[in-house]
Amino acid sequence: DQQVKQNSPSLSxxxxxxxxxxxxxxxxxxxxxxxxxxxxxxxPTFLISISSxxxxxxxxxxxxxxxxxxxxxxxxxxxxxxxxxxxYFCAASDPAGGTSYGKLTFGQxxxxxxxx
Amino acid sequence: xxxxxxxxxxxxxxxGKPVTLSxxxxxxxxxxxxxxxxxxxxxxxxxxxxxKDFNNEADTPDNFQSRRPNTSFCFLDIRSxxxxxxxMYLCATSRVKRDEQYFxxxxxxxxx
Numbered sequence: 001d002q003q004v005k006q007n008s009p010s011l012s013x014x015x016x017x018x019x020x021x022x023x024x025x026x027x028x029x030x031x032x033x034x035x036x037x038x039x040x041x042x043x044p045t046f047l048i049s050i051s052s053x054x055x056x057x058x059x060x061x062x063x064x065x066x067x068x069x070x071x072x073x074x075x076x077x078x079x080x081x082x083x084x085x086x087x088y089f090c091a092a093s094d095p096a097g098g099t100s101y102g103k104l105t106f107g108q109x110x111x112x113x114x115x116x
Numbered sequence: 117x118x119x120x121x122x123x124x125x126x127x128x129x130x131x132g133k134p135v136t137l138s139x140x141x142x143x144x145x146x147x148x149x150x151x152x153x154x155x156x157x158x159x160x161x162x163x164x165x166x167x168k169d170f171n172n173e174a175d176t177p178d179n180f181q182s183r184r185p186n187t188s189f190c191f192l193d194i195r196s197x198x199x200x201x202x203x204m205y206l207c208a209t210s211r212v213k214r215d216e217q218y219f220x221x222x223x224x225x226x227x228x
Contacts, residue, residue, distance in 0.1 A: 004158070032214065043120070043206055043219030044159070089158070093214055102147075102213030106158035 003027045004092050006107035013114050019077040021110050023090035026071065032093035034104070035064060035075045037086045044089055048075070080114045087111050119143070120220035122207050128226045129197050137192040137223045139207030147213055148190040150182060151206040153222075159206055165190060166213060194225075202227045 005024045013019045021035075031052040036044035050057040050064045050073070057064050063076045077084055087109045094103040121140045129135040139148065147166050151159040163172045165184045179201070181193045194201055204224050208217040 002158075009156070034216065036219075041221065043122075043208070043221045045219065046216040049216065102210070102215075103161060103164075104217065106160075108156065108158045 001026075002108075003030075004090060004105050004107040006088075006090060006110045008110050009108070010111040010113070013080045013112065015082055015114055015116050016079045019075075019080045019084065019112055019114065021075040021077075021088050021090075021112065023073045023075075023107050024071060025073075025092050027092065027094075027105075028071065029095055030092035030105075031095045033064070033066060033073050034091045034093070035062075036089045036091060036106075037084075038089065038109070039086050047088075077112075080112075082114045082116050085112055085114050120207055120209055120218050122205075122220035122223050124223060125221060126224050126226070128228060129194075130228055131199065132196050135194050135197055135225065137194075137205050137207075137225070139190045139192070139220055140188050141207075141209045141218075142188070143209055143211075143218060144187065145209035145211050145218070146187075147210045147215075148184060149208040149210075149217065150190070150192050151208065153204045153206055154202075162192070197225070197227045199227050201225065 003026050034049040035047040037047050038044040048062050066073045089109045090107045091104040123138045149164040150162045153159040162176045183191045204222045206222045207220040210217045
């Protein structure tokens, strides 16, 4: 049962345009969400996060939007640059007590390609 | 630079031959995690340590074990690797639980 889904395996965007990466989740208990970026031969690196008490968080060119009623979050990159080409993972944090606290459940990732 | 280091980056082992993957961190983080990632799939948490407190995911096979002899080091032991265990193994750390996780570059395991 996949609780975090990224339904688009890949996305291709022109340099300077907006990239929108989407993520859906099924567990209504998730209350903290993160986006990671992964280049080939490297581990994922943290990009941006959002708590469920907010619906938007911005950091430079990156903005994450959270729609709790739809159980949907998205990452907007504006403007997109060729160096943004990477795999993007969304992840959701389990708020349950005990040993599951803080556990991250990842989506399958979306390959973003930004063309010059 | 503070970082998460994984050795080796590539590991080839034979079916059934025990293998150990290594992770070290210079971040002095309390929590260390091991993930398994198969091709085009999401990273899947195997287990984590909060200090010396070990937490196993319910669906982690018994074939997988872990050791954390000190704050800096964590090992993943695969007792009898099967062909299905071929994957990328990612180590991550976080200062505390519910904090952002810092990942190492991963070890790609091939089972022949």
